[in-house]
Amino acid sequence: MLSEELKLKTKEKHQQLEVKIVGAIKAIRQRKDYVDLLQIFAGYFYELEILIKQTLSNNVLPDFSLRRKAAALQADLLSMSASMPERISNENLPIIKNNLQAIGALYVMEGSTLGGGVITKIISAKLPAEKAFTFFEGYGEKTIEMWNSFKTSINAISLTKEETAIIIESANETFKKFSLYFDLINAD
Numbered sequence: 001m002l003s004e005e006l007k008l009k010t011k012e013k014h015q016q017l018e019v020k021i022v023g024a025i026k027a028i029r030q031r032k033d034y035v036d037l038l039q040i041f042a043g044y045f046y047e048l049e050i051l052i053k054q055t056l057s058n059n060v061l062p063d064f065s066l067r068r069k070a071a072a073l074q075a076d077l078l079s080m081s082a083s084m085p086e087r088i089s090n091e092n093l094p095i096i097k098n099n100l101q102a103i104g105a106l107y108v109m110e111g112s113t114l115g116g117g118v119i120t121k122i123i124s125a126k127l128p129a130e131k132a133f134t135f136f137e138g139y140g141e142k143t144i145e146m147w148n149s150f151k152t153s154i155n156a157i158s159l160t161k162e163e164t165a166i167i168i169e170s171a172n173e174t175f176k177k178f179s180l181y182f183d184l185i186n187a188d
Helices: 002-009 011-026 031-055 070-079 099-111 116-126 140-155 161-187
Strands: none
Touching: 002 011, 002 099, 002 140, 002 161, 011 031, 011 116, 011 161, 031 070, 031 099, 031 161, 099 140, 099 161
């Protein structure tokens, strides 16, 4: 199944990015730290969603419009009186020129919802007055259901080995580029 192969073959890049994100979450001490973290996600996911939307076929994931992350990030930033970050350049993003590459990138975005409940608890313990968790709460009680629905959708696609390899390469590139973008922003 594609979802299992993606999980296995993106594990290294996923873990490299996860270490950076967990470190940033642990380093949150004040509201500005949380805003900075949301802006990193917003900068990357906003542009990534545009690329995915331009290439993803509706028959692959008919509920894609329900899976937008940038709107949740924007809502959180607005509720904190913070702005969306400046648009990032395409060199900081994976190449997404076809349906297969869009699926690989979307695998990364959808997977980002899975740890949101834990992240929300950690940050809310550090910033008890904070309520801006729309992004990290993902789909709320339906997060696992939405993740399983996503996996079912991509697993139903009939793919050649070459097509599967393109999806996996795109997912790895998405993790890698997000990790590099994370470093770039944190270096400022």
